[in-house]
Amino acid sequence: MQVVRTIRDYRAARAELAGPVGLFPTLGGVHDGHLALVDRARSECASVVGWLFLNPTQFGPNEDLDRYPHDEAFDLAQLEAHGVDLLLMPSQEEIYPAGFDTLVHVGGVTGRLEGERRPGHFDGVTTIVLKLLNIMQPDRAYFGEKDAQQLRVVRQLVRDLNLPMEIVACRTVRDPDGLALSSRNAYLSDEERADALALSRGLRLVEAAFASGERDADRLRALVRGEMEAAPLVRVDYVSLSDDETLEELSGAIEPPALLSLAAHVGQTHLIDNVTLGHRE
Numbered sequence: 001m002q003v004v005r006t007i008r009d010y011r012a013a014r015a016e017l018a019g020p021v022g023l024f025p026t027l028g029g030v031h032d033g034h035l036a037l038v039d040r041a042r043s044e045c046a047s048v049v050g051w052l053f054l055n056p057t058q059f060g061p062n063e064d065l066d067r068y069p070h071d072e073a074f075d076l077a078q079l080e081a082h083g084v085d086l087l088l089m090p091s092q093e094e095i096y097p098a099g100f101d102t103l104v105h106v107g108g109v110t111g112r113l114e115g116e117r118r119p120g121h122f123d124g125v126t127t128i129v130l131k132l133l134n135i136m137q138p139d140r141a142y143f144g145e146k147d148a149q150q151l152r153v154v155r156q157l158v159r160d161l162n163l164p165m166e167i168v169a170c171r172t173v174r175d176p177d178g179l180a181l182s183s184r185n186a187y188l189s190d191e192e193r194a195d196a197l198a199l200s201r202g203l204r205l206v207e208a209a210f211a212s213g214e215r216d217a218d219r220l221r222a223l224v225r226g227e228m229e230a231a232p233l234v235r236v237d238y239v240s241l242s243d244d245e246t247l248e249e250l251s252g253a254i255e256p257p258a259l260l261s262l263a264a265h266v267g268q269t270h271l272i273d274n275v276t277l278g279h280r281e
């Protein structure tokens with residue numbers, strides 16, 4: 001794996017790569033969920049490029065930027081072992097030079113769920129994602145379904161701005177007990193981790209109810225909320241059952257596919273998870 005730290009060096013190395021080129025972007029804190037994206041890119045693309053940059057603008061003032069997990073040597077070893085060909089780790093100064101003064105804003109879909117509760121978060125995401133797609137020039141970019149809203153926002157950005165690349169969605173990777181993998185799981189104490197399992201348990205309850213024919217939006221939401229509220233260390237931020245694409249909240253009998261998504265604080269740690277109910281025709 002070739003590691004470069006400037007855009008200029010990246011561009012020179014990118015020019016030598018065989019296509020199609022698949023991109024895996026990360027903030028760091030690499031875990032098996034990230035590596036599944038790399039593996040998928042590796043299996044579908046002639047070359048795999050990685051972007052590793054802890055982007056400050058997508059963190060709110062009271063969020064976890066200062067303690068976000070990072071272990072550069074570990075991350076690099078993992079990415080190399082999984083076959084990344086070229087990794088760009090740009091500096092803060094090159095990405096946000098003095099005088100940087102542009103924000104990319106996607107409408108509609110950013111106003112709900114995480115966007116409603118984390119003001120400015122998605123503007124930070126869309127600005128850096130547009131920058132990184134411009135810099136990296138992939139043919140395909142791989143994003144996880146775990147960040148369901150981010151995935152929809154990125155698709156909207158790519159569609160609206162006619163970016164010439166495909167966004168590939170990859171399934172959420174879970175620990176054997178159901179916990180969705182996240183860099184933030186590293187913050188959880190043993191007790192918090194045990195209670196955090198209520199999130200995926202709740203989602204499984206909803207999937208089972210949906211499979212048995214339950215379609216009422218309120219009853220489906222109540223199932224997962226009840227499971228989460230029974231865990232003492234879990235504070236529910238939201239439970240949403242929404243249109244799979246627009247993320248508008250559903251009521252009455254739902255028409256699949258629908259996105260059941262949730263967020264909670266477990267201790268001080270913000271966790272999100274989701275499942276899709278039903279499939280597109």
Ligand code: PAF
Nearest residue numbers: 025026027055125128147
């Ligand atoms: O999903 C992430 O890790 C980040 O939001 C991304 C896409 C790398 C942008 O900083």
